[in-house]
Amino acid sequence: MTSRRGFLAGLLATGLAPQASWADLGCPAYLSAAKQPDGTYTFVGLSAQGTILFRCPLPDRGHAASAHPKRPEVVAFARRPGRFADVIDCRTGNQLARITPTKGHHFYGHGCFSHDGSQLFTTENEYETARGIIGVWDTTDNYRRIGSFASGGIGPHDVLLHQKVGGLVVANGGIQTHPDRGREKLNLDSMQPNLTYLDFDGTVIDQMQLSDDLHQNSIRHLSMHDNGTVGFAMQWQGEPGADVPIVGLHRPGTSPRLLAEDDPRVRNLNGYGGSIQFSADGSTIAVTSPRGGVVQVMDTASGLLQQEHHLADVCGLSTNETGFVASTGAGQLVALNKGKMTVMSKTDLRWDNHLIRLR
Amino acid sequence: MRSTALAFSLILTPFCASADMVDDILDQQILPGMETLASTSTTLARAAKADCRSNSTLMRRAYDDAFDAWMMVSHFRFGPTETDNRAFALSFWPDSRGKIPKALSALVRNQDPVINTPEDFATASIAARGFYAMDYLLYNSEITGASTAEYHCNLFQAITADIANTAQLIHNDWQASYADQLRSPGDRYQTEGEVKQELYKALNTGLQVTADMRLGRPLGTFDKPRPKRAEARRSRRSQRHVALSLQALKPLAIALSVDNVALADKFHLTFAKAHKAVERLDDPIFASVADPADRFRVEALQQLVNDIRAIADTELGPSLGVDPGFNSLDGD
Numbered sequence: 001m002t003s004r005r006g007f008l009a010g011l012l013a014t015g016l017a018p019q020a021s022w023a024d025l026g027c028p029a030y031l032s033a034a035k036q037p038d039g040t041y042t043f044v045g046l047s048a049q050g051t052i053l054f055r056c057p058l059p060d061r062g063h064a065a066s067a068h069p070k071r072p073e074v075v076a077f078a079r080r081p082g083r084f085a086d087v088i089d090c091r092t093g094n095q096l097a098r099i100t101p102t103k104g105h106h107f108y109g110h111g112c113f114s115h116d117g118s119q120l121f122t123t124e125n126e127y128e129t130a131r132g133i134i135g136v137w138d139t140t141d142n143y144r145r146i147g148s149f150a151s152g153g154i155g156p157h158d159v160l161l162h163q164k165v166g167g168l169v170v171a172n173g174g175i176q177t178h179p180d181r182g183r184e185k186l187n188l189d190s191m192q193p194n195l196t197y198l199d200f201d202g203t204v205i206d207q208m209q210l211s212d213d214l215h216q217n218s219i220r221h222l223s224m225h226d227n228g229t230v231g232f233a234m235q236w237q238g239e240p241g242a243d244v245p246i247v248g249l250h251r252p253g254t255s256p257r258l259l260a261e262d263d264p265r266v267r268n269l270n271g272y273g274g275s276i277q278f279s280a281d282g283s284t285i286a287v288t289s290p291r292g293g294v295v296q297v298m299d300t301a302s303g304l305l306q307q308e309h310h311l312a313d314v315c316g317l318s319t320n321e322t323g324f325v326a327s328t329g330a331g332q333l334v335a336l337n338k339g340k341m342t343v344m345s346k347t348d349l350r351w352d353n354h355l356i357r358l359r
Numbered sequence: 360m361r362s363t364a365l366a367f368s369l370i371l372t373p374f375c376a377s378a379d380m381v382d383d384i385l386d387q388q389i390l391p392g393m394e395t396l397a398s399t400s401t402t403l404a405r406a407a408k409a410d411c412r413s414n415s416t417l418m419r420r421a422y423d424d425a426f427d428a429w430m431m432v433s434h435f436r437f438g439p440t441e442t443d444n445r446a447f448a449l450s451f452w453p454d455s456r457g458k459i460p461k462a463l464s465a466l467v468r469n470q471d472p473v474i475n476t477p478e479d480f481a482t483a484s485i486a487a488r489g490f491y492a493m494d495y496l497l498y499n500s501e502i503t504g505a506s507t508a509e510y511h512c513n514l515f516q517a518i519t520a521d522i523a524n525t526a527q528l529i530h531n532d533w534q535a536s537y538a539d540q541l542r543s544p545g546d547r548y549q550t551e552g553e554v555k556q557e558l559y560k561a562l563n564t565g566l567q568v569t570a571d572m573r574l575g576r577p578l579g580t581f582d583k584p585r586p587k588r589a590e591a592r593r594s595r596r597s598q599r600h601v602a603l604s605l606q607a608l609k610p611l612a613i614a615l616s617v618d619n620v621a622l623a624d625k626f627h628l629t630f631a632k633a634h635k636a637v638e639r640l641d642d643p644i645f646a647s648v649a650d651p652a653d654r655f656r657v658e659a660l661q662q663l664v665n666d667i668r669a670i671a672d673t674e675l676g677p678s679l680g681v682d683p684g685f686n687s688l689d690g691d
Contacts, residue, residue, distance in 0.1 A: 035685065063691060079691060109691065157691075183689075220691075235690070239579075240571040241453035264447040264485055272690060290686035293560075310437075312556065315686035329685025350685040 022358045025072050027090040028053045032316055032327055033062025033076060033352035042349070043076040043086065045093055048320065050333035050345030054093025059084060063109030064158070064354040068139065070117045074358070075099070077122070080157075081179040082107030085122065087143060090358065099143050102135065104128055106179055109353075110158045112168070113139070114200070121168060123156035124148070130176045130186075132156040134168065134202065149202025153194045154187070157220045164228035165206070165252050167199040171232060173218040188237050193219040195232060197252050206252040217244055221275055225282040228252075229300075233273030233287050246273040247287050247298060259285070259298045260305040268292045268308065275317035275354055277324060286324050286336070290315045295326055295336060307339045316355030327351035381554055384614050385538050392432035392607075393439075393530045399425040400519075400526035407519040411512035413497050418515065419594075422497060425522065426490045426596065430603035434565030434611070437557055438540070438547070439532035445525050448481075449489045452590060453572055458486035459495055460502065466514065467506040474510075474517035477524060488521055491591065498593035555615070556681045559671075562611050566668045569604045573597070574661040577645040584648040592644040601660070602637045605630060612671065619678050625670055633663040 023029055028045030036042055041061050045053040056076070063079040073096060077085045085107060087097040101107055104126055111122040118140055124133040132151030138144045151159075153172025162169040174193030176186040185191075192215050197205040210217060216238035223231040230250050236242060245258035246269045260266050270291040278285050279297075284306060286297045290313050297307040309326075311334060316327030323337035331347040333355075399421070406421035429449060440446040451459060462484040466474065473479045486492070495502055496515065506514070540547040541554050548554045572590070577597070579585035589597035609630040616623040637660055647653040676683055 239455075239576065241576055242455040243453070243458070244455075264444060264451065274686060274690060290684065290690060293687070313682065313684045313687050315690075329687065330682050353686055353691055 022067070022072060022090065023048065025091060027072050027358055029358060030318060030325070030333075031065045031067070031074055031076070031090070031356040031358060032354065033058065033065070033079075034349040035061065035352065037348050043088060043093075044349065045090060046333070046345075050325075052347065052349075056086070056088050056093040056095060058086065062352055064111075065356045066110075066112050066120070067356065067358045068113055068117050069115065071139075074356075075111060075120060077107055077109045077111055079352075080106065080108045080183075081125070081127075081177070082109055085111065097143050099137060102145060102148070105133060105135070108155070108157050112159050112161050115161060115163065119146075119200075121159055123151065123159050123170065125155065125177065127178050130154055130178075132170075132172050134159065134170065134198065149198070152196030152198060152204055152207060153192070155193075155218070158222040160222050160224050160230070162197060162224065162228065162230070162252075165197050165199070167197060167205060169222060169224075169230050170196045170198065171219045171222050172196055173220050173235075174215075175218055175237065185237065188216060191216060191218065191237065193217065193234075195219055195230065195250055195256075208250050208252075208256055210248075210256065214244065221273060223276045223278045223285065225278050225300075227282065229282070231276050231278055231285045231300075232256075233276035235273060236271030240271070242271070243267065244271060246271070246289075247276065247285060247296075249285070249300060257303060259300075259303045260296070261303075263305045265296065265305055265308055268294050269296065274315040277317045277319060279324065280319050280321065286317060286326075288314045288317045288326060290329065295324070297324070297336070307336075309334075309336055309339075309341045311341065315353045316351050318355040318357040325355065325357075327355045380614060380617050381541055381551065381558070383617070384558055384611065385541060388607075388610055388614070389432065389435055390533060390538060392428070392435075393526075393533045396425070396428040396432055397523075397526045397530035399428040400523040404516075404519040404523035407515045411515045412508075413511065413515070418519075419497060422490070422493055422594070423596075425526075426493075426591070426594075427599075427603060429490060429526075430600055431607045434561045434568070434604070434608060436561065436564060438537045439529045442528075442532065444485060445529055447485050447489075448525050449522060450491060451486045451489055452491045453576060453588070454486065454491065458484070459492055460499075462487035463492060463495055463502050463514075467502060467510060470507070470510050474514050477517070477520055480517045480521050481524075488518060489525075490522065492518055493522075494591045494594045494596070552680060555679050558611065559615060559676065559679055559681050562608060562615060562675075563668070563671055565604060565608045565611075566664060566671060569601055569608075570661050570664040570668060573601050573604065574645075574657060574664065577648050578654065578657055578661065579648070581651070581654075584654060586644070586646050586649045589645040589648075595643040597644045598637065598640055598642055601664075602634065605634050605637065605664075608667075609634075612667070612675065615675055615679060622670075622674055622678060625674070626667070629663070629667045629670060633660065633667060636660045636663055 029048035030046040041058040043056045061079040065076045067074045074090045085099040105124040108123040120137040122135040124135045136147040138146045151170045155173040155175045156170045157173045158171040174191035195208040217234040221233040247259040248256045250256040269289040272291045274288045293312045295309040313329035318325045329350045333344045335342045403421040403425040406418045473483045577589040612626040
């Protein structure tokens, strides 16, 4: 068995067996942080059907995770202000290493690997200066810190690899926080979120800012289309009741497109996009809102809102072969396919903000 | 598959609440409320047919009655009101981007024939439909002045007929099927617990809209009050809407507390306080929010509504076994 896994891992690493998946190595199809009924936190691997394959205890609440492109390991990030990121063997759920932020920094809960997997990038707050930082870690040397650069704004949250620009795309949410003040937002009047494209040395390739009237629309979460289009989800920090877009699409060097702007149902999101995800073919993009108890699916070509699913406390979002998969704080995992919602599984765990697909 | 089903059945929270709770809310609040909305909206459409001048007392009175009826049920925002965006078609509010005046001005400027048939008008900008469009048209001289009398008359008749039609569709759906969905869970709602969660959410959302929108939007901040954001201020209904919303939400809160006498008493008390505060206000469009010495009255009222919200959150939710939410409570 081990030799077969080793063989498959080798094939995956060389890209010679694109049909082979992590599941063939005994890895889960999905990953999510969760809160257990006894109040403790855990990181969970799930099968494609939504059954629990492993639980790995976390010392505090988790947030997102990122899968290594070649090795069967994942990094589970603590929720902001994060003090740890755990490297976990995705076959067993065993902890392999713990990464802790540099002094004076905390994690924001997201990160991503370089294409070859040799480096991990983490979003961080250098909180005495409120500078957004991308931390760089050497995964070949037990996740040693090897450098950092500015994220291009305050409050970097989600970060993804952007192969077309040969670097990273960072959602700088714009909100200043300090761990001494908990999760309090310190600069709502002057906040200025952006989407920043960086090369791997930290040089800014492109930067996108929305118009002034949307300066309080914090750009938080990202999804990547194969063609290089970035989908972003926002969280409105301005007055309640403002009619604001929550989902946008952007390609470097062009103007952003805000989706479903004239559809009043966007208000059902309560100004809050929790997770965002392109469909497998990129023809649609979905957004969850736990505050609105709703998942909305938008057409990426027309920009129109296609479907709306009502689901209490929904936040995690991912894809399956035919549609979307979403998770809720009430322990449900549901499949969303062409307007139909099917419960896949229900547990006594509270699924946290993000559902990560491993492929 | 079997293990999934077992897990499912094991974690269903048992509800020991009175089985009559849902029936009471349906029979005392939702169904009669929707019926009144449908009948007053039909009367409004007839009034506009009989006299479509914007200063028509008949039409203005009918508008007030139908809008009152909507305020009594607007918090039941699920099922029939969500179908085909009906709630938005009746009430496009708040309108932070000024879409209502834009949409109405465009219709009037172009003498747009989209108003000629109900089918066409149902495809018009949703901002040009419903009660808040009427608020502009009945009491706003700018839009009134730009229109020919005939077009204006037709526009009134189109909007009111559309309101009547939408209200009737909502009422029909409640009667024909949706009330049964709440009474006998199994399809749209899997359990009685889910039904109660929906009704609890209606209470919470109603309180939130009143505190954050109806009062919070005009209050703005001390340095930047926004009196012009008061709801339906042209027809001077802002304060009235807060009173009506409390009047509508109180019986829902009490009905949901049916198994907890102490909690029901608490709601009686706090709603009475808030109601007294709004009655005493004598500030129909919350103009006082711009007066540094006077705005505390509206702030105090907002606090009283927030006090009711806190009771709903911390006491009613747990007493109903409703999940307070994990992701919704503290997002990231």
